[in-house]
Amino acid sequence: MRRSSTFLYSVLCFGYAFLYLPILVLMLYSFNNARLATVWGGFSTRWYSALLENAQILDAALLSLQIAVVSATVATLLGTLAALGLNRMGRYRGRTLFTGMIAAPLVMPEVITGLSLLLFVSLQELTGWPSSRGANTITIAHITFSMAYVAVIVQSRLASMDHSLEEAAMDLGGRPFAVTLDITLPLVAPAMAAGWLLAFTLSLDDLVISSFTSGAGASTLPMVIFSKVKLGVTPEINALATIIIGIVTVGVLIAGWTMLRQQRVNPGH
Amino acid sequence: MSTVVNPGKRDRLWRGVVIATPYLWLLLFFLIPFAIVLKISFADPLVAQPPFSPFFDWTATTGDRILATLDNYRFLLEDKLYLVSYLKSIKIALISTALCLLLGFPMAYAIALTPYPWRNLLLLLVILPFWTSFLLRVYAWMVMLGKQGLINHLLISSGLIDEPLQMLYTDGAVYLGIVYTYVPFMILPLYATLEKLDLDLNEAAADLGARPHQIFRDITLPLALPGIIAGCLLVFIPALGEYVIPALLGGLDSLMIGRTLYDEFFVNRDWPLASAVAVVLLLILILPIMLFQRLQQESDA
Incomplete structure (x- = not known):
């Protein structure tokens, strides 16, 4: 067994090097004074200053953040309702279709989701709505695919939860609305928070569906990044990547650390 | 300003709101759009706004009201480009999946054998890339692989x-990019099944004289099969x-079908053909998707 575990841990080390080396190299080069990737021209923060002066990138970042906050919030509301509808509402007609519509966006290739939403919004001539394509249509598209992720996360929490509290409240005469609000929602709040964060990240990162649904109306941050790096390595994007990855890493580490602490305080979970 | 509502009615209203709101949203923005793709895939391209022919011709007075055409699908079969794209995508996806399994299985196994609290840290390192930008992680390989990238630089300076x-393009x-971005999707379900493995079984088999490769083949692999399929x-x-x-x-020349579809739409602006490409792509995916759903339902039950 000794030899096989040596093999397993060698592959593990190789795997982590494979996962993290390119990102570390990218971060290192963001501080490179030279424009060419290979030549080390000394330490410099010039690409960061260039980034801060790049109005196109800053505008796109702001737009992406707005879309991400709005779409994550609406997706969390709709996704939580969907999870309740699948898990706490018993049987009703059309439930199978509902289950399918929740599951399908998770596995649907982005190009197909993007194409179908674009064809849909391009029927605006018939209905007069939406009046233009841009941030609003991107937001609708993001809500649609990320509410499915929220629904899955909240639903798995609902499924693993003890029903007895809710049943006790019902037996004591609590109305379903009040029971949901006072008992179910506080219990699924951590899952809703996780769902919001995931929806936020998915929205911030989405390129394909945004490109399909935005028309010429708006450019999100991934769309600007994509149009720049398609032509080759861009030092300003290295700086941007370092900032984004830095923020995300710190956020995930804090979240992971908090969760571990909670587990220690509360070993039942 | 409060109106007295019969509580039973209010409960039904609440139930209705919970079910109907997300239901209608998905009908409107998921199912109907997809039905439109299906519909347009049977239309003719037109130089007009919208650039496709109508499905029904309501002005026709004779019985010939349905204007659906199979031309787009026929074209997909006739033009080699599409067939090559589909086959190439399937080949790339299959080989990348196998490579992910080869890399992911030992990683997941090693994580499952690691004692806590180190195991949490190792898992966190697998999950972290999920949260970092997919686009930027793909871009990182452009920095590595380019003609002036790090790898070429190291190879040249070492003589x-x-x-x-x-290497780039x-x-x-x-393959490298797909394995890089998707290997965490392989590791996590594998870890979830390997974590539950009973190591006593391995020891029992070893005590009875089984060799390590036999233990792996006859015990570990069959027990990990659900995780392997899901991953x-x-x-x-x-x-x-x-x-x-x-x-x-x-x-x-790396025409994967997603790229062909994108170009068909944005460069050629042939909406009906792009829709037909999408419908066929979905038909190819239906089998693996249904298999995945069944697997999920089994593990939930």
């Missing part, structure tokens, strides 16, 4: 090669329709 190798770079589907399904990776890392 192994004189001329930079063409090749199929090899596409493979989680890699294969998104890899098949991948757009960003072939667009950034692949050469001009």
Whole structure:
């Protein structure tokens, strides 16, 4: 067994090097004074200053953040309702279709989701709505695919939860609305928070569906990044990547650390 | 300003709101759009706004009101480009999935054998890339693989090669990019099944004289099978329709179907043909998707 575990841990080390080396190299080069990737021209923060002066990138970042906050919030509301509808509402007609519509966006290739939403919004001539394509249509598209992720996360929490509290409240005469609000929602709040964060990240990162649904109306941050790096390595994007990855890493580490602490305080979970 | 409502009625109203709101949203923005794709895939392209012919011709007075055409699908079969794109996508997705399994299985196994609290840290390191930008992680490989990238630089300065190798914009770079971005999707379901493995079984088998490769083949592998299938589907399904990776890392000839569809839409503006490409892509994916759903339902039950 000794030899096989040596093999397993060698592959593990190789795997982590494979996962993290390119990102570390990218971060290192963001501080490179030279424009060419290979030549080390000394330490410099010039690409960061260039980034801060790049109005196109800053505008796109702001737009992406707005879309991400709005779409994550609406997706969390709709996704939580969907999870309740699948898990706490018993049987009703059309439930199978509902289950399918929740599951399908998770596995649907982005190009197909993007194409179908674009064809849909391009029927605006018939209905007069939406009046233009841009941030609003991107937001609708993001809500649609990320509410499915929220629904899955909240639903798995609902499924693993003890029903007895809710049943006790019902037996004591609590109305379903009040029971949901006072008992179910506080219990699924951590899952809703996780769902919001995931929806936020998915929205911030989405390129394909945004490109399909935005028309010429708006450019999100991934769309600007994509149009720049398609032509080759861009030092300003290295700086941007370092900032984004830095923020995300710190956020995930804090979240992971908090969760571990909670587990220690509360070993039942 | 409060109106007295019969509580039973209010409960039904609440139930109605909970079910109907997300239901209607998904009908409107998921199912109907997809029905439109299906419909337009049977239309003729037109130079007009919208650029496709109507499905029904309500002005026709004779019985010939349905204007559906199979031309787009016929074209997909006749023009080699599409067939080659589909086959190439399937090949790339299959090989990448196998590579992810080869890398992911030992990683997941090693994590499952690691004692706590180190195991949490190792898991966190697998999950972290999920939260970092997919686009930027693909881009990181452009920095590594380019003619002036790090790898070529190291190879040249170590004297192994004189001329930079063409690594970026090749199929090899596409495989690398897919394995890189999707291997966490393989590791997590594998870990979830391997974590539950009973190591006493291995010891019992060893005590009875089984060799390590026999233990692996007859005990570990069959018990890990649900995780292997789930992981493979989680890699294969998104890899098949991948757009960003072939667009950034692949050469001009790396026509994966996601890229062909995108170009058909944005460059040629042929909406009916793009829709037909999408419908056929979905038909190819239906089997793996249904398999995945069944697997999920079994593990939930």
